[in-house]
Amino acid sequence: MNTAIRAPALADRVKDAALAAFVAFALLAPILGMETVVGPDGRLTLAFHFDLVALGVAIVFIGRLLFGGLVAGRLAVRREGGPISRFLSRYSTVLGAAGLAFAVALPFLPFSSRYVIDVATTVVIYVMLGWGLNIVVGLAGLLDLGYVAFYAVGAYSYALFAQWFGLGFWTCLPIAGLLAAIAGILLGFPVLRLRGDYLAIVTLGFGEIIRLVLINWHEVTGGPNGIADIPRPSFFGFPFTRNPGEGEIAFHQLFGLEFSTMHRVIFLYYLALGLALITNLFVLRIRKLPIGRAWEALREDEIACKALGINPTNTKLTAFALGAMFGGFAGSFFATRQGFISPESFTFIESAIILAIVVLGGMGSQIGVVLAAAVIVLLPEIARELETYRMLFFGAAMVLIMIWRPRGLLAHREPTIRLARRGGAA
Amino acid sequence: MAYFLQQLINGIALGMVYGLIAIGYSMVYGIIGMINFAHGEIYMIGAFVSIIFFTLLGMLGISWAPLALVLVLLAAIVITSLYGWTVERIAYRPLRGSFRLAPLISAIGMSIFLQTYVQVTQGAKIKPLQPVITGGITFTDASGFTVTISWIQVLIVVLTVALMAGFTWIIAKTPLGRAQRACAQDLKMAALCGVDVDRTISLTFVIGAALAAVAGLMATLYYGVIDFFIGFLAGVKAFTAAVLGGIGSIPGAMLGGLVLGLVEAFWSGYFSIEYKDVAAFTILVIVLIFLPTGILGQPEVEKV
Missing domain, CATH: 1.10.3470 (ABC transporter involved in vitamin B12 uptake, BtuC)
Incomplete structure (x- = not known):
C-alpha cells in the first residue's frame, strides 16, 4: 500500500504527464507558436514557430514524468531557512x-x-x-x-x-x-x-x-x-572640471592631482x-x-x-x-x-x-x-x-x-530583540 | 446634446468592457480574498489570442465576419480560460494558507511573467487588426450634429448583456453557483459540507478568464490595435471598477465598470484626454478613502 502511494504506477504517471503536455500545448500553440508580424502592406501575418512549441511541450512532458508529484511535496517542506x-x-x-x-x-x-x-x-x-x-x-x-x-x-x-x-x-x-x-x-x-x-x-x-x-x-x-x-x-564646493571658473578651485587643484x-x-x-x-x-x-x-x-x-x-x-x-x-x-x-x-x-x-x-x-x-x-x-x-x-x-x-520560501531566499525572521536569553545564564 | 449622447454611448461601451474584466477580480476576491493581480494580463492574452486567430482565419480564407467572430470567440474563451486555470494552479493554489502578502506578491510576479512572455514571443510592436466589423447607425438631430452607434458598440452591449444574464443564472441556479456562494461565505465550512473547494476556486478562475477573454476580443475589435502592455492599465481600471462597485459583488462590478467608463468618456470628452488615466486613478484613491466598501459591497469585519 505504502509503496503504491509513494510511487504511482508508471501508466498513471505517463497519463498525468501526457495531460500536462496537452495543457502546455494548448497554452503555447497560439502565443508562442504563431507570432503576429506586421507585413509590408500593413496587414498582420503569422510566423509559425511550432519547433519551439514542440520543445516546450517535450520539456513539460519529461519534467512532469520525472518530477511530477515530487515537487509539490518537497517544496512544501522546505519553508524554513536552508x-x-x-x-x-x-x-x-x-x-x-x-x-x-x-x-x-x-x-x-x-x-x-x-x-x-x-x-x-x-x-x-x-x-x-x-x-x-x-x-x-x-x-x-x-x-x-x-x-x-x-x-x-x-x-x-x-x-x-x-x-x-x-x-x-x-x-x-x-x-x-x-x-x-x-x-x-x-x-x-x-x-x-x-x-x-x-x-x-x-x-x-x-x-x-x-x-x-x-x-x-x-x-x-x-x-x-x-x-x-x-x-x-x-566635492563640497570644489567642482570636477578641468578649467574652473573665476575664483573657483577645482578638485584636482585642491589636492594637487593630475586632472x-x-x-x-x-x-x-x-x-x-x-x-x-x-x-x-x-x-x-x-x-x-x-x-x-x-x-x-x-x-x-x-x-x-x-x-x-x-x-x-x-x-x-x-x-x-x-x-x-x-x-x-x-x-x-x-x-x-x-x-x-x-x-x-x-x-x-x-x-x-x-x-x-x-x-x-x-x-x-x-x-x-x-x-x-x-x-x-x-x-x-x-x-x-x-x-x-x-x-x-x-x-x-x-x-x-x-x-x-515565502519569506525570501535569505530571510530569517528572528525578532530583533529578545526579552531574555533562552537557556539560563551566559 | 448630440455630443453628450455620443460620449454617453462611448462611455457605456467602454464601461461594459471594464465591467467584464472587473467581474473576474470581484469573484476571486469574494471567494479567496485576494487581488488577482495577473487578471489584467489574462485580458491581454485574450486580446492576443483573438488577434492571432483573426489573422489565422484570414490566412485560411475564412472571411465571412459572423463565422470568423464566433470561431475567434470560442478560441479566445477556451485558450484564455486555460491560462486562467494554469495561473491559479501554479501561482496561487500552493500558497493557500501562506502569509497575507504571499499570494499578492506571487500574483505580481505572474503578471510580470505573462507580460514579458507575450513581449518576447509576440514582439513589442503595436499590432493593428484590419477592421472586421465596420459601419453603424447614425442619427442626425435638428441642428445637424450626428450621433453614431457603431456595430461594434452594439455587439459589445448585446454580448455583455447576454453574458451577464447567463452568468447570473449560473450563480443563482446551478450547483456550481451554489458552491461558489458557499465558498464566498466560509471556505472551511463549505469544505466540511462537501463542497469541493479547490475545484470551485479553479472554476471561478476559469469563468473570470473567459469573461476577460470576451473583453479582450471586444477591445481588440473596438480599438483595432493592441500591444503587450494593455493589460496593465486595463487591469488597474477594472480593479478600480470592482472596488467602486463593492468588491465581491458581481452586479457591483458591472455597475462600477459602467460608472468608470462613463467618467472616462466624459472626462476625455469635456476636459483633457491626457489626464483621463489620472481621473481613473483618482477615483480609485477617493473611493478607497471615503467609500472602502464600494457602492454595493458589504462592510468587511476583520476577525481574529
Missing part, C-alpha cells in the same frame, strides 16, 4: 564587514575601470532603494507598489530646485528627502487604514498618477523630454556608497528603537498591536514616510549622476524591480537585499542578450520564491 540562509545569518557581521571593505576598496582594485565603477554605482543605488523599501515592506509589512514615485519626487525636486533657484546638491539633498517624505505622508495618511492589498493598489495608482503628471505638466517638468543639464555634484574624469566617477561611487551606508545604519538602529519594534509587531499581528495600545496608523505612517525619504535621497543622487531625467525612468517596472530585490533578498534582511540587487543589476550586464528575458526571469522567480 543551510545558506543559516550560514549567512550566523556570519552576517563578518560577511557585512568583508563586503563593506570590498566596496570601499573597489575603485582602487587592479581590475576596476570606469565601467566597473559605473556598474557598481548602479548596484549601490539599487541596494539603497532596496533598503529604503525594506523599511516599508520588510519591517512594517506594507506592500508598496509605487515606491518609484518617491524616487521620482526626489529626482525632480533636485532637478527643479537646481534649475530654478540654483541650489546645490548638498542643499537639495535634505529638501528632496523631506519632500519625498511629505509625499509619503500625504499619500499614506488617508490610505494606511485600508487593508494591505488595497494599499498595494492605491500605491500603484499613486505611482502612475505621479508619472502621468510628470509627462503632461510640460511647463514645469518638461513633459516626456524631461529635464537636461542638471548640475553635476561638486582626470575618473575623479568624478569615483566620487559619485563613494557618494552613493555613503548614502547607502547611512540608510543601512539608520535601519539597523531604528529596528532596535520602540518604533522599529512596533513595525515588526504590526507586521506580525495588527489586531494584537491595537490591543497593546500601538496606534497602527501612526506607526505605519512613520514607516511609509521614512521609506519615502530614502527613496527621495536616492532619486536626488540619481538626478545628479545622470544629469538628465525623464518620466521614462520612473515606470511601474522600476517599482517592480525594487520590490523584486526586496522579495528575492528576503523581506527584512539587509544582506539579502545587497545580494539580490547585485544579481538583478549584474545579470543583464554579464549577458546582454538576456536583457529581454530579465523580467521573465524576475516574474518567475517571484512566483517560485513565494511558493518555495
Whole structure:
C-alpha cells in the first residue's frame, strides 16, 4: 500500500504527464507558436514557430514524468531557512564587514575601470532603494507598489530646485528627502487604514498618477523630454572640471592631482556608497528603537498591536514616510549622476524591480537585499542578450520564491530583540 | 446634446468592457480574498489570442465576419480560460494558507511573467487588426450634429448583456453557483459540507478568464490595435471598477465598470484626454478613502 502511494504506477504517471503536455500545448500553440508580424502592406501575418512549441511541450512532458508529484511535496517542506540562509545569518557581521571593505576598496582594485565603477554605482543605488523599501515592506509589512514615485519626487525636486533657484546638491539633498517624505505622508495618511492589498493598489495608482503628471505638466517638468543639464555634484564646493571658473578651485587643484574624469566617477561611487551606508545604519538602529519594534509587531499581528495600545496608523505612517525619504535621497543622487531625467525612468517596472530585490533578498534582511540587487543589476550586464528575458526571469522567480520560501531566499525572521536569553545564564 | 449622447454611448461601451474584466477580480476576491493581480494580463492574452486567430482565419480564407467572430470567440474563451486555470494552479493554489502578502506578491510576479512572455514571443510592436466589423447607425438631430452607434458598440452591449444574464443564472441556479456562494461565505465550512473547494476556486478562475477573454476580443475589435502592455492599465481600471462597485459583488462590478467608463468618456470628452488615466486613478484613491466598501459591497469585519 505504502509503496503504491509513494510511487504511482508508471501508466498513471505517463497519463498525468501526457495531460500536462496537452495543457502546455494548448497554452503555447497560439502565443508562442504563431507570432503576429506586421507585413509590408500593413496587414498582420503569422510566423509559425511550432519547433519551439514542440520543445516546450517535450520539456513539460519529461519534467512532469520525472518530477511530477515530487515537487509539490518537497517544496512544501522546505519553508524554513536552508543551510545558506543559516550560514549567512550566523556570519552576517563578518560577511557585512568583508563586503563593506570590498566596496570601499573597489575603485582602487587592479581590475576596476570606469565601467566597473559605473556598474557598481548602479548596484549601490539599487541596494539603497532596496533598503529604503525594506523599511516599508520588510519591517512594517506594507506592500508598496509605487515606491518609484518617491524616487521620482526626489529626482525632480533636485532637478527643479537646481534649475530654478540654483541650489546645490548638498542643499537639495535634505529638501528632496523631506519632500519625498511629505509625499509619503500625504499619500499614506488617508490610505494606511485600508487593508494591505488595497494599499498595494492605491500605491500603484499613486505611482502612475505621479508619472502621468510628470509627462503632461510640460511647463514645469518638461513633459516626456524631461529635464537636461542638471548640475553635476561638486566635492563640497570644489567642482570636477578641468578649467574652473573665476575664483573657483577645482578638485584636482585642491589636492594637487593630475586632472582626470575618473575623479568624478569615483566620487559619485563613494557618494552613493555613503548614502547607502547611512540608510543601512539608520535601519539597523531604528529596528532596535520602540518604533522599529512596533513595525515588526504590526507586521506580525495588527489586531494584537491595537490591543497593546500601538496606534497602527501612526506607526505605519512613520514607516511609509521614512521609506519615502530614502527613496527621495536616492532619486536626488540619481538626478545628479545622470544629469538628465525623464518620466521614462520612473515606470511601474522600476517599482517592480525594487520590490523584486526586496522579495528575492528576503523581506527584512539587509544582506539579502545587497545580494539580490547585485544579481538583478549584474545579470543583464554579464549577458546582454538576456536583457529581454530579465523580467521573465524576475516574474518567475517571484512566483517560485513565494511558493518555495515565502519569506525570501535569505530571510530569517528572528525578532530583533529578545526579552531574555533562552537557556539560563551566559 | 448630440455630443453628450455620443460620449454617453462611448462611455457605456467602454464601461461594459471594464465591467467584464472587473467581474473576474470581484469573484476571486469574494471567494479567496485576494487581488488577482495577473487578471489584467489574462485580458491581454485574450486580446492576443483573438488577434492571432483573426489573422489565422484570414490566412485560411475564412472571411465571412459572423463565422470568423464566433470561431475567434470560442478560441479566445477556451485558450484564455486555460491560462486562467494554469495561473491559479501554479501561482496561487500552493500558497493557500501562506502569509497575507504571499499570494499578492506571487500574483505580481505572474503578471510580470505573462507580460514579458507575450513581449518576447509576440514582439513589442503595436499590432493593428484590419477592421472586421465596420459601419453603424447614425442619427442626425435638428441642428445637424450626428450621433453614431457603431456595430461594434452594439455587439459589445448585446454580448455583455447576454453574458451577464447567463452568468447570473449560473450563480443563482446551478450547483456550481451554489458552491461558489458557499465558498464566498466560509471556505472551511463549505469544505466540511462537501463542497469541493479547490475545484470551485479553479472554476471561478476559469469563468473570470473567459469573461476577460470576451473583453479582450471586444477591445481588440473596438480599438483595432493592441500591444503587450494593455493589460496593465486595463487591469488597474477594472480593479478600480470592482472596488467602486463593492468588491465581491458581481452586479457591483458591472455597475462600477459602467460608472468608470462613463467618467472616462466624459472626462476625455469635456476636459483633457491626457489626464483621463489620472481621473481613473483618482477615483480609485477617493473611493478607497471615503467609500472602502464600494457602492454595493458589504462592510468587511476583520476577525481574529
